[in-house]
Amino acid sequence: MNTPTSVAHSLDRATCTALDAADALAPFRDRFVLPAGVVYLDGNSLGALPGHTAAHVQRVITEEWGTGLIRSWNDAGWFAKPVALGDRIAPLIGAAPGEVVLGDSTSASLFQAAVAAVRMRPGRRVVVSERGSFPTDLYMLEAVQELLGGDEPLERRLIHDEGPSLEDVLGDDVAVVVLTHVDYRTGRMRDLAEVTRQVQASGALMLWDLCHSAGAVPVDLNGAGADLAIGCTYKYLNGGPGAPSFIWVAERHQSAAKPALTGWHGHARPFDFEFGYAPADGITRFRVGTPQLLSMAALEASLEIWEEVDLEAVREKSLRLTELFISLVDARLAPWGVEVVTPRQSALRGSQVALRVEDGFAVMQALIERGVIGDFRAPDLMRFGFAPLYVSHADVWDAVAALEEILSTEVWREPRFARRGAVT
Amino acid sequence: MNTPTSVAHSLDRATCTALDAADALAPFRDRFVLPAGVVYLDGNSLGALPGHTAAHVQRVITEEWGTGLIRSWNDAGWFAKPVALGDRIAPLIGAAPGEVVLGDSTSASLFQAAVAAVRMRPGRRVVVSERGSFPTDLYMLEAVQELLGGDEPLERRLIHDEGPSLEDVLGDDVAVVVLTHVDYRTGRMRDLAEVTRQVQASGALMLWDLCHSAGAVPVDLNGAGADLAIGCTYKYLNGGPGAPSFIWVAERHQSAAKPALTGWHGHARPFDFEFGYAPADGITRFRVGTPQLLSMAALEASLEIWEEVDLEAVREKSLRLTELFISLVDARLAPWGVEVVTPRQSALRGSQVALRVEDGFAVMQALIERGVIGDFRAPDLMRFGFAPLYVSHADVWDAVAALEEILSTEVWREPRFARRGAVT
Structure with missing residues (x-):
């Protein structure tokens, strides 16, 4: 080689x-x-x-929107699309059906996942990340710190190639470690299984950013036993400019995971228009509001290619x-x-x-x-x-x-x- | 009549x-x-x-994405689009240029706006809304309560046609009132100017949900002196299934308004890849992550019609x-x-x-x-x-x-x- x-x-x-x-x-x-x-x-x-993307989106616009109109939420499967397309992304990242759902931007999805992780480790008040992360990950962790602060502030610890190392910062106060699998600038790839093992040994959860991995390198989230992940579909997966992000939550965590943004598409019974929020079962609870269907249609087209790869x-x-x-x-x-x-x-x-x-x-x-x-x-x-x-x-x-x-x-x-x- | x-x-x-x-x-x-x-x-x-929407989206896919590729973020104005299209929505809701930006779903935008409003009234720990709101508004306010809780819990007070009334619940502890201009079920329309006046007289901020108003009835946010608003573009504005929501923040509040979701597209210098978050000037700070361009393209097409209306x-x-x-x-x-x-x-x-x-x-x-x-x-x-x-x-x-x-x-x-x- x-x-x-x-x-x-x-x-x-x-x-x-x-x-x-x-x-x-x-x-x-x-x-x-x-x-x-x-x-x-x-x-x-x-x-x-x-x-074939342009023709597919064209068909969604003219047939599903233009002719189907509101009926397409059921008849064309629009409502189910974020989980259905998640299931098609799953094999690309070593995930199982029902573990992946499409979100809004990766920034928003990172927020959703990070808040859920912090809440799953009550009493642990440290979030670990990396100084060289794509900046929006760190900006969103600032948001998590500010919003989940309150009585007991949330501390952010950042590792760096020149120190501190992951080993230096892990401890029984760390709730979640948020790291990028493949670095956006240098292309340096971490050992997903080994880092996951190290993080979990400390009792923390591992949240992976797969933006520069999905479709670029084999990823085996379940093989590594990781906890949560988010990723991007407009890079190697060819979903189009600003195509929706995805969120992965290991099946074993889904019933305990509580998303930050509790929108109606993540509700257990969205069309009963209930007064209070009740999370849906499974990965669906990580949905927020009405998804952007036309951007999703372009991703749907590109995933056809990925099924053959x-x-x-x-x-x-x-x-x-x-x-x-x-x-x-x-x-x-x-x-x-x-x-x-x-x-x-x-x-x-x-x-x-x-x-x-x-x-x-x-x-x-x-x-x-x-x-x-x-x-x-x-x-x-x-x-x-x-x-x-x-x-x-x-x-x-x-x-x-x-x-x-x-x-x-x-x-x-x-x-x-x-x-x-x-x-x- | x-x-x-x-x-x-x-x-x-x-x-x-x-x-x-x-x-x-x-x-x-x-x-x-x-x-x-x-x-x-x-x-x-x-x-x-x-x-003409299908042809416009087709052109964005084949020319801007297919041929322009990454260059279109600059050359086709992709990066500026959420504010540029916001400026075209502005005249439909009585807003000024630079006051409106596109967001993700209305649920996400309501969260962005509500958190900003609560933070602008420190010490006031009550959010007022309405029992008959579209459920996701209430679900997202649950999220705001949970995330902005901490030392001093945030209380939610809901008005109802059968009482309590707005007058009953307003007081010097209310930070923000979140109401829908036109009720999603009954079509009942509130007096936007009068309610705004009443709310502001109590020292609270007024956040309007315009989902069933924008493009349906004349709205004059600045005429009413309102504070914040969010709305939907896939209903009367014909932006397509799941088209992006919008957020309006009155110009006088923009420098004090701090969004909840501090993504890189809302950063003052997103392409300097700075380590820490610094909000952009103006309405841009309410942006989060990379916007879904193809859904936005369909909205861009429909707004051409609205310019003639x-x-x-x-x-x-x-x-x-x-x-x-x-x-x-x-x-x-x-x-x-x-x-x-x-x-x-x-x-x-x-x-x-x-x-x-x-x-x-x-x-x-x-x-x-x-x-x-x-x-x-x-x-x-x-x-x-x-x-x-x-x-x-x-x-x-x-x-x-x-x-x-x-x-x-x-x-x-x-x-x-x-x-x-x-x-x-």
């Missing part, structure tokens, strides 16, 4: 196209619509559009792509001080690679202008995602070649590439 | 079609797609599909339709004990009418089978919404005629109309 630098030096583009010709996942590329001339290495931020094959190709990228970067971009930030050990790497590059923002803008789309994460990382269903070995070659040209010609110094405004 | 029963007796269908021929809003019906043979009187639950003309036609309906029900359905629950005084009525009918569930199912679509709200109300952009006077005639036939033939007693399962 390793592609040492010496091998990379002898690689050429023809070798990459030969690898593509032998790639069992290559046919999936035809299931997606990608603009001509684009090498898309940002599927870790917004997944590519499946070819072997995640072990995805992982195998993902490692081939990221190793190829790292090797080519090492071999060709060293003169410009480009540093690979992502772990080189494959067990520690998700499906993305981050490079530290001086003036990385401008370099990325120049690269995008050349048709190679990655993204930039402040303060200094260029980030490249490798979605194995539609990224080829030749794409990897072309991306590094374009980077080499941009660095060697210094075209990125042109003023039009300078930073301005918001960039996702 | 009144159509006394004596007039209704002399009405015939030709009179109704003549009223349609003279109706200035009648041309708007062509902007919507409605199935042949259907009289749609449930636009208060799910608005009809605008004719004169809400005073909508109100005038709405009252004509509901009065016609009430008069015909009085004149023709009295033999079966059908009772009009909605206020007969036009100033107290929104754009919907509820009938109390024995076995109303089965009667509604028989009516729907006949192509007249209303809905049923437990325990005993048949509910009919009159969306003036696409409901005609002839529709009203046909609906009452169908009801009369169903009641007189007792077809509703057939077993297939008996209650089973969830009904929205």
